[in-house]
Amino acid sequence: MAEDSAGLPSNYQFWMQKLSVWTQASTLETQRDICLHLPQFQEFLRRMYETLKEMDSNAIIERFPTICQLLAKSCWSPFILAYDESPKILIWCLCCLIKKDPQNSRESKLNSWTRRLLSHIVSTSRFDIKEVGLFNQVLGYAPTDYYPGLLKNMVLSLVSELRENHLNGFSSQRRCPERVRSLSRDRVPLLTLPDFEPLVEALLTYHGHEPQEVLCPEFFDAVNEASLLKKISLPTSAILCLWLRHLPSLENTMLHLLEKLISSERNSLRRIKCFMKDSLRPEAAACHPAIFRVVDEIFRSALLETDGAPEVLAGLQVFTRCFVEALEKENKQLKFALKTYFPYASPALVMVLLQHPKDIPQGLWHQSLKHISEMLKEIVEDHGSYGGPFESWFLFVHFGGWADITAEQLLMSEAEAEPPEALLWLLAFSCSPGAGHQQRARTMVEVKTVLGCLTKLFRSPALSARDLQAAAGENLGGDPRPPACQQLVRRLLLHFLLWAPGGHTIAREVITLMAQTDAIMNEIIGFLDYTLYRWDHLCVEAHRSRKLARELLTELREQALPGQVNQ
Template structure:
């Protein structure tokens, strides 16, 4: 290497002087002189790369202190860049200068400067530069035609080399060296948003070597993920986005497999969209979730566990906020749809997705409630209730003699392994709660205890057994009053409001109040008698901003379900009520 460095140094000053002359004049004679020396300069670049690749960046700068000046002058000479081989070796030389793990501000600034040169080299041919006119014209091209073709040719060559390297597998002589893969990925960091580079980005994402650690730069994964995710634009106070790069689903999933921080960031971006200050209806939630490609990725159990843990954390942090519950249920619905579409049910068992739950319970919950005939819906609901009750009450059996805690303000979730895990599994599949309410409002049926327990557990998972029994008793009394009123000749909104009030002197806890309002709203929307007085009853109920927000959330959830079931006239009424109440939220 010493002999090569000495030979390189002998030509070094000659080419540095030549480059200075070429950049100071743009006459036809200068262009001709450049073209005359191009083959020799290209050989010089090749020899320089062969020597530099054996040295680290600090050693290079010590041995050749003005090499940055030489390479920068080369980068700004369009006639040199017109040769794709010259461009290729120039890129590799620049990559050799980059410090793989910068530790000082000076090293970081040098890396940024080199990335700027790389961006210029690889993007300059997207424009019509008159200076390159002499070279392409001699080949029979117009510059505007030649330059994009040159860039595409170089990208195509690199893609072919990557694919050949990937196919060679364990053949180490034919496989691309890890150091070169790392350098290539670093080169692409500032260029991933250029459309011409999408094939190269895709090829890098699908490349897998035999090394124990990934051979691509973490900055490359982060840049691709940022380009794929929706970028902020428009009103800076609100979060609206547009996509900057289009990649196949398989490439995006490969990205997340190889760089889990990118998956986590994709989930955070989704949360930011779903829970922004502007209220997001469930249909918009569904579009955002499907567009994110996260349900397709979550078909793989390892991805699902990460996504599910992030939902779990948000639920605990927000004490089960209705918006988070709705988002989790829509996401689960999209996941089930993706599983069905990709036919992966046989590939992974449901136990893999929900390891803490009984397989029988998971199998029941994963069914689509709407697909079950009306006459057969009660039995699976009771079976779900029985399995959940066994899991919850068996876990808390040792504490059954303890006093229940006093009512709390709102839903306060506590991550106990048994009850919380059972509740967390259940809330993934919110359609069963809707089905339970429908069954309870059937006039010809006595309210089954199993359904009463199911609703009490869904709305108050933190309650102990004594308080849950008390809620079930109150719920049954309320249902009996409501069903008796439905059988009367005339039904008024005021009568319904009075029937929903607590018969005892103690006010209901807020969570129990949510359950009562849900029953009342369901009765108004799902029974012929209730439809007639729905407008007046909802107006009486929505007398505060908090209650209006809660009611619009329920109406949106109902409308989302009815749109999927195509049920009228309830769908028409829910839409009209939403339009009336939304300006007040």
């Protein structure tokens, strides 16, 4: 508690002053100020409650002599009472003041004062509309019968006002833009009320005939925030309008996604996918290339900033998958050419990559991979006209599943067969786009050596962790492998463990040897999560491999973050 209430007194004075100003005069100015401060005030109330709930009412009064004023003033403001969870928290605070058996008249007085305030919040008539009160009384209706319907009608009436304005243009009502602007600004506290959704939607889809934006930025921010926290659920068309009109909302959503991807809680990709479907709305990106381009650009920057962090890569791949699905569903006859989504890429390459491996017979995967490799190689090494190596790599990793298929194909090929150059090149390219021709050639040689050992071990009846380590070991004479190449070798080993018939017997031991740092551990967890996700999408049946991957994932998560596995 001591920690919680630290800083509360100074805050307390600040809010006390604010409340005095707010309740003194109800001008447009103060209303705006209230709307602006509501989220912070709610946070303050929450902290207040955390402090109060630990105390007896006498101690409360002693520590906060003006608490009654503070709470009373809060209760008189319809803005505060209408906002989000504020009424609930206010009620909780008031409950802390109630004494079960008041001992003296002072305590009794406090009790009855608090009761009046509580009753005011939920049921007294200060906020009643007079003519209506009597009508309902005579008809025998309780306010609970009445207010929800009234609010709904008020919202519908505002919605139809907006629609009519929209149809009639502004000729009839010159003040319309201001009206819409003030509607958007003053309604911010009410956004999270479920009854308000139609109005929010109508405002978002309302396009004035004005050159400037008529809705205020606070409104956009609040809508986006509420939508991200799932306090409101808007149709995709409305979200699309939000993003097209207010880019920061889209950026903010992306930021949320990236935070989820790299947060220490390590959301599983399945949950990331849910978040994407709920918040990022791949169908919005599919309907609108501009949205897709912004999202894509943010992924691109994030990859550059993080040096191709596997989490971000996985996120991009999940997003791309959702996007392609949405594209297929929404856009049967491609409303926009693929070029509008990938303006700097070779259209032929995009077409090949867009094909879901699932839709191609497994026997032909090899051929597709060769084709992809050749096209990429031509662009990268012969300096084709479609951007540099990084742009090509960025395009390729959207569909990163192909790189994993390459690894799996190479591992499971005949031991004696020479691994195809094209596939080796693709694997080397996928791990380090920035590498030059020479470095890539070196990586290919390293990978070829490792693969040579691994394919020999693949069907070996008696595997040992040591053998595997030796297979992956570095050539002692040469320079150490670059980090990207090390990572690629680790991935090959993990693929090996999941697919080799004897893999499960040594998997745990190998992983322990491999995971020498937290970063590597996280990388392995991410790989397992991503692999399971990928197999789901490819409808890979391999029961044994799946079972092993699932078990390892659970165990490693437990090790990395005890107690949070099931969250």
